[in-house]
Amino acid sequence: MYQLLFFVFAGAAVGFAINLLLQRHPIHSALSLIGVMASLASLYLMLGAEFIAAAQIIVYAGAIMVLFVFVIMLLNAGEEERTQRSRFAKYLGLPLILLLVTSMAAVIYRQVPQDAMVRFGDFPGRTADIGRRLFLNYLLPFEVVSIVILVAIIGTVVLARKDSETEGPGKAVVSEK
């Protein structure tokens, strides 16, 4: 049962990711990416990471991807045009990518012990424990990250603001944050 679920969600994730590459229209790519994120959230649940699964849906699928969809809608981006500028990507891209995936798989097979199994319910990552750890052991990174977000908000406002216009994409993008 567990194995079946793993293969269903893993297959869905890979399928959606391939679809992201094949689709010409950015909105369809964005939808595929949302599919990947939803499948990954299910995998996180299977790994006992409830909080991360919920955060994945809320932050990634519910906020970041909405931002993408919003920008695509706002710019009314049409189908992607195929320009073949990068000869490097055209000729060397595919072999290099295959090399990358095979070498990664080889390293994983060599380094990860084959008897390392993932059994459901072995390690429930309780949300309260995550919170405790976050605010005791990782307090400094947490504070630094909040400053990064503040900087990002201000940067976004400055970047996206149109001069002498209050109603515009800038405002909308800020509101997304």
Add this chain to the structure above:
Amino acid sequence: MSPLMVLFALAKIVVILLVLLTVVAYAVWFERKLLAHMQCRWGPTRVGPHGLLQPLADAIKLLTKEDLTPSEVFPLVYLLAPFLSLVTALLAFAVIPFGPETRVGGMDLFQIADLDIGVLFILSVSSMGVYGIALAGWSSNSKYSLLGGLRSSAQMISYELAIGLSIIGVLLLTGSLSLRAIVENQAGAYWGFLPRWNIIPQFAGFVCFLVAAIAETNRLPFDLPEAETELVAGYHTEYSSMKFGMFFMAEYANMVTASCLATLLFFGGWHGPVFGPAILQALLPLLWFSLKVLFFLFLYVWIRATLPRFRYDQLMAFGWKFLVPLALGNLVVTSLVLAIRWS
């Protein structure tokens, strides 16, 4: 898990879904009737006594109407959007507890699943609801729909922030994300007569939650995505027949979810005076819960009948300059009080 338990769980899901859909249908009747009386009209009276069969007539009408697909739409996304809307709206009910823990054969009777992360689950499902509206607006390939979709995605995301921040106060008081634990924490009374509902220590959070929930469900006075005087019907302008019906059902289902959530988080859920014989004691919590939810549904209609629609920039300014600071202030005060009490 034995097959019998799976069967029982499925039966529970079906029953809750049926009850929910009936409530959604009658929420429409309730709103029309109430609104009419507030405006000195009669509302639906023709179909059945007091128009009580009106939801049925509406459903038959929607099902038998011609299903029109405009020629310039993006087909797949256009079809997907109403389903996405309705499914995310209904999914939230999986974690809502309707009554106290009543175990029959090892299964809880009044809740589909008691997740440890119930509140986060509802937030995540409702955050996925944006897509139904945004994609409907985009895929219809019409300017009114697109404007409606753009408005709604900006509006829902900004008010989601206010909802999340206003809930954190309650979570701090309870120390749990499970909706059942939150309700059970509200049992009892202060000084013997004042119920220990979260609304008393968290009044600012409640106000913030209520306003944000109205905006989140795209209801008046925040129904900018479908403002009929400027955008025809907003994101569902190009939809007809049952596809339109699905958006309609999703909106009312979201209203019911928001009312349930307000009841559970701030109004003590099913807590209320319980007395009498055993069977009455088992059913009274359900009654209290339904009455409280009904009160919030009434509030929705009341607000709709009273307030005019906001302008779009007013809506954004209100959300960002008033609600978010209010929720943040509430959060700071709550955590300060709790920290002092603990130390």
Add this chain to the structure above:
Amino acid sequence: MVPLSYYLILSAILFTLGVAGFLFKRNIVTIFMSVELMLNAVNLTFVALSYSLRQLDGQIIVFFVMVIAAAEAAVGLAIIITVFRNRESLNVDRIDLMKL
């Protein structure tokens, strides 16, 4: 029961697909999405290893990655909007001049 290496290989495949998207796609928004795909793949590794090591630290790092990704997406999309306003194109091959 699934071997841990399956999770890691799934993550490797997703990461590679992200790299492929980054190389082959020509729309700047889609390229940005490929970067998000890579981040997601790495997150899966973190969660899987956190499960196998019985430590929560991996999940906390994933949380930080998500927060940074949110900040990055906001800034990146603001840049994309600015670029589009100046160049009227989202194709990266047409955005190759330092100055108009």
